[in-house]
Amino acid sequence: MVISTISETKKVLENHRSTGKTIGFVPTMGALHQGHISLVNRAVNENDTVIVSLFVNPTQFNDKSDLKNYPRTPESDIKLLKESGVHYIFMPSEQEIYPEKDTRVFDFGLLDKVMEGEHRPGHFNGVAQVVSRLFDIVEPHRAYFGQKDFQQLAIIRYLVKQLKLKIEIIACPILRESDGLAMSSRNLLLEPDKRKSAPIIYKTLSEARNKVNELSVKDLIYWVIANINKDPNLAVEYFSLVDSETLQPISNWEDSSSVIGCIAVKAGNVRLIDNTFYK
The missing domain is CATH 3.40.50.620 (HUPs)
Known part of the structure; x- marks a missing residue:
């Protein structure tokens, strides 16, 4: 009804x-x-x-x-x-x-x-x-x-x-397309070449989880941004590692017992967001 x-x-x-x-x-x-x-x-x-x-x-x-x-x-x-x-x-x-x-x-x-x-x-x-x-x-x-x-x-x-x-x-929980892209109404607006590049966002966030023990917070943020920006179809607006309760940025891994990484990326004129836990 x-x-x-x-x-x-x-x-x-x-x-x-x-x-x-x-x-x-x-x-x-x-x-x-x-x-x-x-x-x-x-x-x-x-x-x-x-x-x-x-x-x-x-x-x-x-x-x-x-x-x-x-x-x-x-x-x-x-x-x-x-x-x-x-x-x-x-x-x-x-x-x-x-x-x-x-x-x-x-x-x-x-x-x-x-x-x-x-x-x-x-x-x-x-x-x-x-x-x-x-x-x-x-x-x-x-x-x-x-x-x-x-x-x-x-x-x-x-x-x-x-x-x-x-x-x-x-x-x-987030539902994802078969290639990892987070489902979003805005995905409908992506141009074909941008849609092809978009899964790099979650792929990079996932790969970054394996680097937590070897990189500092600052270096991991730098690595994620640089990795995504390598693709000419994508431009990171921000990537932040924050406490999942307060949403305040952390400086060191010891600053919080629950850390989430949140990202916003422009794919042409379309703005995509995603996140994943690191701790």
Whole structure:
């Protein structure tokens, strides 16, 4: 069932909630791929009722041409979701979500001052605006997010804590194409030569794991960037080795017991992100 209004969404979900049914929620921007469907499948397995939102949120795009070019495939999205056993699809208009300009500014401490937050000013504030709005509309028991957007996951967990929401945030593993490229809606925008080069990103991140014992943090960062930049189709925007809880950069391997490497790479006009654990 496809719903486009907040009032109807609240009404149908309240009927489920009042009979003690659990509600699982997967917020998406559409252009769905198997990575999204893995989140949906988990939600279907773990909840009585599942709702998926399809909404390209304008407030999280710091680059307006990126918003304009973002892939939109509503017909195939709806078909995929129905085949996956989703009960409700929430497809609101921008006017429905933002009847007036959302001027809320969130404080995430240091979480949004690094990596994506540093390179995409205002991005996470926009994410928090839409996610908090959707959580208010859906009031799910559980919400599902992919680990590819690792920093976003940390921000959302912080948001839930900050707003004292009783929502369990479920992190789902990255799904990859057969050549290792992390599944992403943006992969649809890659030119053939850039698509061919893109798997080098994860290949390099994986190879770097074998160098942890022989290279310093600084040297490993240098090695990863240099290795990817050797390909003329790819340009690293950043590669950071950070503590997986605080997201703050480490200087030495001893600085943290759980280290994740996060990367953003431009492949032509398309920006790809990925991550992997090093410790």
